[in-house]
Amino acid sequence: MPDTENGLARAEVQRQASILKTGALQAAIFNSANFSSIATDTKGVIQIFNVGAERMLGYASADVVNKITPADISDPLEMVSRARELSAELSTPITPGFEALVFKASRGIEDIYELSYIRKDGSRFPAVVSVTALRDAEDLLIGYLLIGTDNSARKQVEAEQKKLDQRLRDQQFYTRSLIESNVDALMTTDPSGILSDVNKQTEALTGCTRDELIGAPFKNYFTDPGRAAAAIKLVLNKNKVTNYELTARARDGKETVVSFNATTFYDRDRTLQGVFAAARDVTERKFLDQALQETNVELESAKFAAEQANLAKSDFLSSMSHELRSPLNAILGFAQLVESGTPKPTPSQKASIDQILQAGWYLLELINEILDLALIESGKLSLSQEAMSLTEVLADCEAMIEPQAHGNHIHLQFPVFACPCFVKADRTRVKQVFINLLSNAIKYNRVGGGVEVSCKQIGLRTRISFRDTGAGLAPDKLAQLFQPFNRLGQEGSAAEGTGIGLVVSKRLVELMGGEIGVQSTVGVGSVFWVELNTTAAPGLAACIQAPEPTASEPAPDGLPVRMVLCVEDNPANLMLVEQLIARRPDLRLLSARDGQRGVEIARSALPDVILMDINLPGVNGIQALKLLAREPATAGIPVIALSANAMPRDIEKGLEVGFFHYLTKPIKVDEFMAAIDAALQRHTATADATSGLAPRGTR
Structure with missing residues (x-):
């Protein structure tokens, strides 16, 4: 007996220890802070509110036990929605509130659902709730157990995933839109040259549908399959191909010349996936290139002909200059000899000689003007532009033009410079322009009239104006002023002229980077002006010029011959x-x-x-x-x-x-x-x- 009693005692101890252990585990689980455990009686009044519920909801157990139901801490709108759904599902009316939370569990149906719990501070969070009916040993319903977990993290992940999925769909749509809207025929192939995707331009190029193209060999849609297959191999070898010319052939036989450009593409692990290619229709460009090439040949031919004509023109002008100057040399030379010879010519002879010299020098001037104009038009006129003194040039012009002005009873007025004024130009050509303008101002002036020359700064330029008191020009005459050989109706006047001087002057000024213009009033006179680029005075060394040689006096008898x-x-x-x-x-x-x-x-x-x-x-x-x-x-x-x-x-x-x-x-x-x-x-x-x-x- 003692042994039996001892054995029973040990068994009882073990049973009690097991009960304690189980109770400790159950208490640990029930009081876990990782999920809320809320137990109610049959009416829904909270009887147990564990540590996890306190942490999640912010209530102390004393705040809710025997005071409220779980419905009081749940979203009321979701409660109404749940009651409506359950009523439809189970075909029985269910009242929103605690009944809606436990209805399935009360009938022995496993129930897990999502709803929003409302914390004590009014904030809310999504929860997953598992509801179980609690029964005693006689299987009588004594209450309900609601175990909830915070679903915020999973909801956030789901929301992020949803956004990511949407972005991915948007990106796919955007990418596809780009592919479809491209003017080129776009296609992808696997490394063996089998088409894996195409856009609508490729369908139009080949006359086949997307379904027909995908899975077919790339080379099948070109007039030279071998060259097309070589293009894919070339891309795989070099990773890129540009401007590779192929001729595509559509199902109806239409041929299109395309410029094939392609590159290899890889997945995120850098594993080769195939070839991405673009084929651009260059048929029209090929025709244009051919037409342009033919046009260029014609242009080159025309340019050559023009150059030959220009050369012939220059040769003719040079020859004409020589042929005119040779007899003119004799005319002017002998006229000068007679004029200065001994004995002196009689007055009548002197008048005749003067006429010969005047006509000869005028003819020489005409020849020079024609040659100047031809040189300018052919682009062969060379200019030596440097800093030149307007003071000196105008002084030279005054000395040269004064005899003409005196002979025509014209009063000249030149500017007095307070300090030297310099422009960047060709001194010889500037003097030529000024003399021409002064000569015209005198030639077409009234008897006893005047010519006034003035200078002023306008921005970075210097304007030289030549004002006369002549008859002036009407607007329609001004529009024709710079036309070659147009004397504006003065052909019958006593004043000599060719109608070339102003044209030459205008083009010379423009070649020097300047501008020439005119303002005129009928009955008052005209103002011709020239603008040249102002520049700084040249350095001292640049101003030193070698003296020009002068003629020697005849040697007396006895000196070397x-x-x-x-x-x-x-x-x-x-x-x-x-x-x-x-x-x-x-x-x-x-x-x-x-x-x-x-x-x-x-x-x-x-x-x-x-x-x-x-x-x-x-x-x-x-x-x-x-x-x-x-x-x-x-x-x-x-x-x-x-x-x-x-x-x-x-x-x-x-x-x-x-x-x-x-x-x-x-x-x-x-x-x-x-x-x-x-x-x-x-x-x-x-x-x-x-x-x-x-x-x-x-x-």
């Missing part, structure tokens, strides 16, 4: 040079009619100066110069070009090949004599330096 060789094929020109040289007792003249003979005479006579025409029969002047330069005996003799080739490029070329000076026909006597004196001085200095002897005596 120098030898001049003139190589000229025109008898009249040669006679003119002979008579000019005859006026100098210190000079003797030798002559030759062609270049070869001129070189021979130079070798034997060793003259001090050589006058050389350029256009000579056989050996021309430039070739003769080169022959003389090769021999030590003649290499040091100064050679002066005397030619009717008066184009600026002719003069530049002549000085470049080695002429000491370049004189253009018609000859100006003072300039001619000054050039000979300068050449003689150069030859004497060179000879003395070479031989180390005193100056040479008479030959």
Whole structure:
């Protein structure tokens, strides 16, 4: 018995220990802070409110036990909605409130639902609630247990996921919209060249539907399948292909030239997925390129023809200049000889000579204006723009134009500068423009009228105005003012003119970056103005100019006599040079009619100066110069070009090949004599330096 009793005692102890353990576990679970446990009686009044419920809802147990039901801490609107849904589900009317929370559980149906709990502070949170009916040992209903968990985190995750899903759908829609709205045919293929997606442009290009295209080989839709397949391989090898030309063929046979551009694409793990390609229709561009190429050929041909015509025009003008200047040289040269010869011409002869000279110099001016205009239009006019003094140029112009003004009884008024004024321009061309404007102001003025020149600053430019008191111009005449050869109805007047001077002036000013204009009032007069870019005064070194050579006085008897060789094929020109040289007792003249003979005479006579025409029969002047330069005996003799080739490029070329000076026909006597004196001085200095002897005596 004692053993039995002991055994029963031990069993009882173990049973009690198990009960205590189970009770401790149940208490621990019931009082867990991670979920709320709310127990009610059959009427719904809260009997137990655990720690988890206190933490979640903010109420103390004493605040709710035996005072309220779980319905009082639930969202009332959700309660109404739940009652409505349950009534429809179970086909029985259910009252909103606690009954709606426990109705299923009261009938033995497992019930888990979502609702919003309202905290003591009025805030709310989503909860998942599991409801269980509580029964005693006799299976009688004694209450309900509501276990709830905070569903905020899951709800937030679900909301974020929903937003993410929506963004993903939006992005997919946006991406698809971009693909479909693209003007190019877009497509993707797998690495083997099988189409995996296309846009509507690809459908239009091939004449096939999207379903028909996906899964088909890319190469099947081109006239050259091998070249198309090679394009995919090229992309896979190089990761990119641009402007690869293919010809697509549609189901109906239509062919379209496309520019194929493609690149490889990968997933997020950098695993190759295939090729993304764009095919742009360039059929029209190909036609345009071909048409443009043909047009370019035509343009090049037209440009070449224009250049040839321009060259022929320049050659013609140069030739015309020479042909006109040669006889004009004789006319003006002999007229000057007669005018200054001994005995002096009679008054009637003097009047005739004056007419010859006036007409000759006017003809020369006309030739120069035509050549200037042709040079400007051909773009071959070269300008030397630098800082130049308006004070000096206007002073030169006043001296040059004063005789014309005096002869026409016109009063001139030039500005007095308080300080020097400088503009950036070509001095020679500015003087040419000013003289033209002054000459016109005098020529078309009234007898006893006046011309006023003024200057003023306008921004970064200097405006030079030429005001006359002439008849003025009507608006319709002003519109025609700068047209070539248009004299505005003055053709029958006594005033000479060509209608070219203003055109040349306008284009010269514009080439120098300036502007020219006019304002005129009928019966009052006109104001022509020129605007040039103002600049700073040049440095001191730039202002120092070498003195121009002046003509030497004839040498008295007994001084050295120098030898001049003139190589000229025109008898009249040669006679003119002979008579000019005859006026100098210190000079003797030798002559030759062609270049070869001129070189021979130079070798034997060793003259001090050589006058050389350029256009000579056989050996021309430039070739003769080169022959003389090769021999030590003649290499040091100064050679002066005397030619009717008066184009600026002719003069530049002549000085470049080695002429000491370049004189253009018609000859100006003072300039001619000054050039000979300068050449003689150069030859004497060179000879003395070479031989180390005193100056040479008479030959």
